Amino acid sequence: MSDAIKQATLEYATRLGDDSVVLGHRISEWVSYGPFLEEDIAYGNVALDYIGRARMYYTYAAELADDGRTEDDFAYMRSDRDYRNLLLMEMPRGDFAYSQVRQLFADVYATVMLPELLKSKDETLAAIAAKAIKETKYHLRRSRDWVLRLGDGTEESHKRTQKAVDQLWGYTHELFDMDETEQLLADNGIGVDVSKLRDAWHAMVSSILTEATITVPEDSWAVRGGRTGYHTENLGHMLTEMQIVHRSHPGCQW
Amino acid sequence: MNESTQAFREHPEFASLKIVEAITMTISQEENFMRKIENEEKIEPKDWMPEGYRKNLIRQMSQHAHSEVIGMQPEGNWITRAPSLRRKAVLLSKVQDEAGHGLYLYSATETLGISRAELIEALQTGEAKYASIFNYPTLTWGDVGAIGWLVDGAAICNQVSLQRTSYGPYSRGMIRICKEESFHQRQGYEALLALAKGSPEQKQMAQDSLDRFYWPALMMFGPHDSESAHSAKSMEWKIKRETNDDLRQKFIDQTVPQIEVLGLEHPDKEIKWNEERGHYDSGEIDWEEFYNVINGNGHCNRQRVEHHIDAHEEGTWVRDAITAYNVKKNAKKAQNAA
Numbered sequence: 001m002s003d004a005i006k007q008a009t010l011e012y013a014t015r016l017g018d019d020s021v022v023l024g025h026r027i028s029e030w031v032s033y034g035p036f037l038e039e040d041i042a043y044g045n046v047a048l049d050y051i052g053r054a055r056m057y058y059t060y061a062a063e064l065a066d067d068g069r070t071e072d073d074f075a076y077m078r079s080d081r082d083y084r085n086l087l088l089m090e091m092p093r094g095d096f097a098y099s100q101v102r103q104l105f106a107d108v109y110a111t112v113m114l115p116e117l118l119k120s121k122d123e124t125l126a127a128i129a130a131k132a133i134k135e136t137k138y139h140l141r142r143s144r145d146w147v148l149r150l151g152d153g154t155e156e157s158h159k160r161t162q163k164a165v166d167q168l169w170g171y172t173h174e175l176f177d178m179d180e181t182e183q184l185l186a187d188n189g190i191g192v193d194v195s196k197l198r199d200a201w202h203a204m205v206s207s208i209l210t211e212a213t214i215t216v217p218e219d220s221w222a223v224r225g226g227r228t229g230y231h232t233e234n235l236g237h238m239l240t241e242m243q244i245v246h247r248s249h250p251g252c253q254w
Numbered sequence: 255m256n257e258s259t260q261a262f263r264e265h266p267e268f269a270s271l272k273i274v275e276a277i278t279m280t281i282s283q284e285e286n287f288m289r290k291i292e293n294e295e296k297i298e299p300k301d302w303m304p305e306g307y308r309k310n311l312i313r314q315m316s317q318h319a320h321s322e323v324i325g326m327q328p329e330g331n332w333i334t335r336a337p338s339l340r341r342k343a344v345l346l347s348k349v350q351d352e353a354g355h356g357l358y359l360y361s362a363t364e365t366l367g368i369s370r371a372e373l374i375e376a377l378q379t380g381e382a383k384y385a386s387i388f389n390y391p392t393l394t395w396g397d398v399g400a401i402g403w404l405v406d407g408a409a410i411c412n413q414v415s416l417q418r419t420s421y422g423p424y425s426r427g428m429i430r431i432c433k434e435e436s437f438h439q440r441q442g443y444e445a446l447l448a449l450a451k452g453s454p455e456q457k458q459m460a461q462d463s464l465d466r467f468y469w470p471a472l473m474m475f476g477p478h479d480s481e482s483a484h485s486a487k488s489m490e491w492k493i494k495r496e497t498n499d500d501l502r503q504k505f506i507d508q509t510v511p512q513i514e515v516l517g518l519e520h521p522d523k524e525i526k527w528n529e530e531r532g533h534y535d536s537g538e539i540d541w542e543e544f545y546n547v548i549n550g551n552g553h554c555n556r557q558r559v560e561h562h563i564d565a566h567e568e569g570t571w572v573r574d575a576i577t578a579y580n581v582k583k584n585a586k587k588a589q590n591a592a
């Protein structure tokens with residue numbers, strides 16, 4: 001592996017790890033707050049899958065960095081300006097409709113992205129994708145079911161779902177942005193060219209939303225910045241909470 | 255029915271005959287029930303059982319179910335602050351297991367002819383209880399370890415004994431649940447061990463958690479047998495298999511060497527091996543605190559129930575949406591079929 005590729009892969013694994021840990025954390029905020037016990041268990045499973053993914057991506061990043069850092073250093077010792085997750089993942093928990101709509105957007109994204117990552121020449125990334133694809137099948141079935149039921153449920157649930165879609169839509173555009181790092185990896189058959197996935201994502205999301213009697217928004221606004229560390233105000237608070245114990249005891253084992 | 259039979263049925267002799275018949279039936283049912291209990295046969299949902307037995311079971315099983323569910327809160331309190339990704343995953347999955355236990359126990363309780371909605375209602379009105387230990391706050395990361403080790407540990411002592419309980423669904427539930435609880439206990443102990451072997455601050459954290467949770471864990475076994483309101487009948491019906499004090503002694507005994515391995519100080523200064531009894535002698539529990547917390551004066555009594563009510567109420571529109579959606583889908587199906 002050339003040095004440039006290695007650096008880019010390290011950055012890439014970190015980004016995907018950041019996406020995973022941030023979304024997993026947000027989902028975990030639902031534990032004991034779900035609408036019923038079965039849902040607490042089901043959604044908790046999704047959180048667990050994402051934390052698991054974060055660990056795999058970070059472990060690989062640590063291996064590439066080869067500077068003594070561990071998965072936990074990546075998760076706990078970097079500040080929000082260093083985090084490279086997509087903004088969509090860091091948006092707050094919101095109400096149940098908001099979380100399920102975000103989940104649908106993320107699950108469809110994983111559904112179109114992971115099969116591409118599976119083809120990666122990088123064996124570790126491909127192996128992570130292979131495991132994640134199986135999980136995502138279940139995740140998507142779940143979030144799709146929820147959006148259908150909430151969208152086409154009561155007047156109130158419909159209203160909340162439409163509102164969530166409108167509030168989150170502008171954060172989905174950057175899911176398909178490429179930069180130099182990712183372009184280099186895509187050109188070398190390691191990373192995914194997400195710019196080519198927008199249409200597939202849009203088609204799948206639109207068809208689910210339409211079936212849920214939800215109006216697909218016009219592309220009237222777009223906020224970007226996750227991949228450059230230019231975050232919303234939400235991430236700082238989230239990381240403050242997530243990192244407090246770890247950082248209060250530097251260098252300790254848990 | 256012809257007129258003579260009609261007259262016969264209305265005759266007072268007939269009525270008393272029926273009563274006698276009913277009484278003999280009941281006696282034989284009751285005898286049959288007690289015979290099963292004595293022979294260590296399980297009572298199953300369709301079997302006849304005395305009303306008191308049913309009530310006693312509903313009380314105990316639902317209390318157990320509620321404890322699993324309310325117990326998600328003090329530990330859930332640390333999911334977002336778990337100090338490593340591995341610990342975060344372990345804790346998440348433990349809290350989920352507890353939700354699963356709650357679910358399983360609600361279903362088992364439903365076999366006694368009561369609905370989950372009624373059970374939850376009783377929890378929210380305060381009519382039904384849950385383990386008082388969860389009215390204690392979780393103040394540090396160490397508490398997560400202490401709960402897994404001590405609280406799940408105490409629960410296991412109780413639940414291992416309940417694997418032999420006389421009601422079939424409860425007994426089977428305990429067998430299934432105990433496996434996971436042992437896993438929780440080991441993970442909790444391991445988390446505390448990491449602290450105890452860590453930095454001075456971490457060790458202090460472990461000691462503090464042990465000090466705060468040790469006595470409440472002992473209280474989980476309930477009052478002394480002499481003071482326990484439900485104990486005698488529960489033992490007779492073999493709902494309960496061992497007394498509060500016996501189970502507590504077992505727990506006290508097993509915990510001493512565990513504290514030694516941690517290298518922490520035992521919170522009970524009177525703990526002392528008694529060669530003659532083959533058990534540890536221990537100091538007296540602060541029963542005033544026990545009743546105080548049970549009666550609503552713990553740090554978290556109101557918070558735990560309110561949290562449950564709030565989540566339940568916030569979930570109403572979600573549950574309504576499911577119902578509405580299903581109604582629409584079924585109507586469509588019927589329309590297509592017609």
Ligand SMILES: [Fe+2]
Binds near residue numbers: 351352355431435
């Ligand atoms: Fe449990």
Ligand SMILES: [Fe+2]
Binds near residue numbers: 322
């Ligand atoms: Fe339990």
Ligand SMILES: [Fe+2]
Binds near residue numbers: 352406434435438
């Ligand atoms: Fe447990």
